[in-house]
Amino acid sequence: MMSSAITRLKHWLHEADKLQHMLVSIVLVQMGLYWLDIFSAAAVAFGIGIVKELGDKFFRDGFSWGDIIANAVGVSLGAILVLPWL
Template sequence: MSRAIRDRLIAWFHEPDKLQHIIISLALVQGMLPWTTIWLSVLVTFLIGLAKETWDALYGAGFSWGDIVANCLGIGLGVILLWPYL
């Protein structure tokens, strides 16, 4: 991996917005598990993130694929952390 790509990834992860997306998605996917299946929890969390980005596209700062990626990272981390207990 080139130094420029690595530096861009590090800068991207240090944006507060991206960390918020990761943390909120992780909390949502884990918070729904007592009432739903893992797959429904993942789907609903992804759709919430997609709806938020659609809202941003229409009324906010614009759609961000980076935020969608951060949501997916949070979802994946939430599943990985709970996998031994499922």
């Protein structure tokens, strides 16, 4: 059971789309810190990801909860990477 979960996680992470969502979210948090506190920067970055997914729902290939999770992981990593310097 554990090996199948790890296999699914590896497959999910190897999708280019998910990695792009994570990286863009990290960058958005980092950029937001020039103007906002950490919580606001994280909220704005996550909000941008949600708006992007809503745009996909109405104009492209559909809403993806996997992309939202990737955004959340990226926002979390973006915040964690800067916490030692705050």
